[in-house]
Structure formats: C-alpha cells, structure tokens
Amino acid sequence: MMDQQKTAVADIAVARAAAAAVTSLSGVADLSPGQAAEVATYGPGETVRGVAVHRVDNAFAVDVHVIARYAPATNLQALANRVRRAVTGAVEHLGAGRIQRIDVTIDDLRGEEG
Amino acid sequence: MSSTDQASSQAAQLSAENGKTSIEPVVVAKIAARAAREVNGVHELVGSGFGGTVAGFAEQVTGATAPTTGVNVNVANNQATISITMTVDYGVSIPQVADAVRNNIINRVQSMTGLSVQAVNIDVTDLYVQQQATQQQAQQSGQQAMAH
Numbered sequence: 001m002m003d004q005q006k007t008a009v010a011d012i013a014v015a016r017a018a019a020a021a022v023t024s025l026s027g028v029a030d031l032s033p034g035q036a037a038e039v040a041t042y043g044p045g046e047t048v049r050g051v052a053v054h055r056v057d058n059a060f061a062v063d064v065h066v067i068a069r070y071a072p073a074t075n076l077q078a079l080a081n082r083v084r085r086a087v088t089g090a091v092e093h094l095g096a097g098r099i100q101r102i103d104v105t106i107d108d109l110r111g112e113e114g
Numbered sequence: 115m116s117s118t119d120q121a122s123s124q125a126a127q128l129s130a131e132n133g134k135t136s137i138e139p140v141v142v143a144k145i146a147a148r149a150a151r152e153v154n155g156v157h158e159l160v161g162s163g164f165g166g167t168v169a170g171f172a173e174q175v176t177g178a179t180a181p182t183t184g185v186n187v188n189v190a191n192n193q194a195t196i197s198i199t200m201t202v203d204y205g206v207s208i209p210q211v212a213d214a215v216r217n218n219i220i221n222r223v224q225s226m227t228g229l230s231v232q233a234v235n236i237d238v239t240d241l242y243v244q245q246q247a248t249q250q251q252a253q254q255s256g257q258q259a260m261a262h
Contacts, residue, residue, distance in 0.1 A: 035138055062133075068141070070148070077228040080135035088132070101133040109144045111181075 009096035011053040012043025014060060019051050021090035022064060027079045032065040032107035039065045059100035062087055066104065070111035080104040137227050139189050143182040146196050146234075149222040150185075153214045155206035157242035159184030160199050193232040194223060200236070204243040212236045 022028055031050025033039060040049045052063040064083055068076060084102045091099055150156055161183050186197040196219060202211050216234040223231050 035140075070144070072222075074226055075228075076137055076141070076226055077135060084133060099132070103133045103136070105136040105138065106141050107138050109141050111144075111148070 007095070009094055010043060011041055011055075012046060012048065014062070014091055014094060014096050015041035015043075015048040015051040015053045016046075017090040017094050018053075018062060018064065018087045019048050021086040022051070022066060022083050025079075025082055025086055027069050027071075027074060028083065029067045029069040029110040032067045032105075034065050034105075035107050039063055056100050059098040060091060060096065061100045062091070062102045064102065064104050065107045067108045067110050068106050070109045076106050080106065137229065139187040140182060142189065142194055142196070142223055142227060142229065143185040143187045145222050145226055146187065146198065146219045147182055147185045149218040150198055150200060150215045153211060153218055155203050155211040156215060157201040157203050160201055160239060189229065192229055194227075194229045195233045195235070196223070196231060197235040198237065199239055201240040201242050202238055204241045208238055212238070 019031055023031060033049040038049075039052045040047050041051055041053045050065050054061040054063070064087060066079075066083060068074065068079055083104045087102050088099055091097075147159055150159060184199040188195045198215065198219070200215070202208055215236060219234050220231045223229060
C-alpha cells in the first residue's frame, strides 16, 4: 500500500547537503570541527565535520559550526541567519523531512593573516 | 591559563527564530584586537605576565603575532568584558588613544556580533620610542639649519 511506504534520508546525506550549502556562502571561510567537542556526522566511510545532524521528535535538529570570513562590515548575526536559511533550503530540497531547529556557532574568524 | 589571549567563559548565545546563534569568545577577541590595532598611536598588543614574555619572545623570533595576543574576553549574559594590554607610540596622548581604542572596540564588537560591551579595560604597559626615526629627523633639521 502506497501510504505505508516511506523514504528515509540518511543523516549523512543531510549533513553533506547542509555542508555544501553553507560552504558556498560568501561570508563563510570554512566549516569548523568544533572548539570544545567534535562536531561531525558520521556515515559509512565518510565523515562530515562541522555539521551534526540529530533527530528530535521525527524532525531534524542540526548544529552547524563555521569559521567566518573577516570583513569590517560583517554582521555575524546576519551571517548566522544566512547559514540557517542555507541549511533549511538544502534539507527541504532533499525532501528529508521537517526541521526543528538549526543552531549556528561562529567558532572562529579568518582574515588575511588568519 | 595563559594570560596572553582570548577565550574564557562560554560562547555567547543569542536567540534566533529557528535555533540558537553562538559566538565563541575567540571571535570577539579577534575583532577587538583588530579594532585596537586600527587606532593610530597603538604600537602593539602585548601579552602580559610570564606567558606573555614567552609569547613575546616567540613572536620576536618568528615575526608573527597571534591574532588574539594581548586580548582577554569574558562573555556572560550576552555582555562582553574586554581587556587589552598594549604599548603606545611615544608622544601620543595616552588618554586619547585609550578612548579611541575603547570606542573602536565597542563599535566593532557591537556591530559585528550583536553583543553589548559592558567594559573595555586598557592596560598600557610600555612606550615605544622610535629612535632611528627621531635621530634621522634631528639630522635632517640640523642640515636644514646649516643650509639656511
């Protein structure tokens, strides 16, 4: 019966899509593996660092840790919101499911001299 | 903990619609360090204490300064307290430079992170006297005096 079928999208696929969307943003220098504890999603033979995908009440909860690119006009709150929108778009595009929350952490800044 | 740098306390958390945004103290420290260096009259940010001495020596050897040297940041309840240790160029007004550093740090940190800055404490540990430049100027003015 059709209505009993379901499509499951693996966490690693969600993490990979989120990572690609976030790193394509101009204000993001890179994903960060995390300052205190390791932030990563693990799949068979693959690890996506900087993105941790959890499931809460059948919805996704995503932690994203980024290294921002330094520019005097940078607003890190606005950057975090762009990261959040990019992850939302990527997860919705996959049709993976509902998103409960996306927590964004700016772990570091990178400029010309690092 | 080394007193030369950065990050104490936990990341600042600010609420957003569909999740939290956190900014690590090291990010605030880097912004503050850059803001301080932008001000004319600031010669260098320096680490203090024994850790600073060692780091200063390493910097003299390697020629590289860590991005958060001389900056300490504490964040609690979305309010940042920032301490800066620096040397200033000889001849400048230290109160004016300190005010400019304080204002620039407050502006930059608030506009870039959304955190409010509760206090900027500034410690001026030394004066930098540019001896060669002053000697050259003295020679030049001496020559000019001879020519006239």
